Amino acid sequence: MTVRRSRRKQEEPDLGILSSRTLFSLQRQLFETLAQQGHPGLRPRHGAVLAYLDEEGSRATDLATQSGQHKQVIGTLVDELVELGYVERQPDPADRRAKLIVPTEKGRDHMVKSDAILAAMEAEHAKAVGEEAYTAFKRVFKLVAERQTGGSALAE
Template sequence: MGRSARPADLGMLAARLLFGLQGELFRISAEHGFGDLRPQHGAVLAHLDEDGLRQNDLTRLAGRNKQTIGAILDELQKLGYVERVPDPADRRAKLIMPTERGLALMRLSDQIVAEIENRYSKIVGRDDYDTFLRTLRAITGSEDQPVRRPR
């Protein structure tokens, strides 16, 4: 049996899942006035928190290097999605805070992802979908990270 006749492997399935979710997320976001975003912005946008995060925390969560995250943050700041503010706990540090535009995008993104997850859970059933998520978190080492729920 040739490679093209084999069932999709983990890499192919993961890519289909990511690119499908990302495509839908960015398409719907653009329809709601957020058409200035690009998929690479997702490395930061996925981890924004209304209480703010330090850049090193964003870098760790995104699994990217400091320079890449810094460049993405610069772009998002110019586009009006985030701002850097002094961290009240450590005046030498900066918190990355979503602006009002960033918060609106976060709310919309949470709704879109919740709709996608609801659709997926209807395909396989809630119990199987929950098992899938637990398994995926274990495989990716994400079981200790909080799960974002719609606001």
């Protein structure tokens, strides 16, 4: 039975398989390109912080919520990114007890480059399948992702 299920999954992959294939392929291409552009020390796990980081800084609790990671995981990743020179901790002017995770010059360079790389990847996909189909795909995929995570993309 395992072979039949496996063969069926290959022919008609479910949402989990399609999502993971897309994520892992996207991460591989993104981080390989970033390494070529001067950011070789970053790993896909760092995306849990860097993908959600505001230029003005973000609280670790907000990064944890947005990325779906535990606060302890975010703390470890922030420690690694501080050591790599991508972020620094600064006092939050709105709450002296809290710290903001703020991108450094190197972190902002990464943010600009990763945005450009991802935009180019999306443009390639849109060209391959057609602008209209890609726009519809992203809209539907966003709705599914929001529904899956309990968000409300329907309100947008």
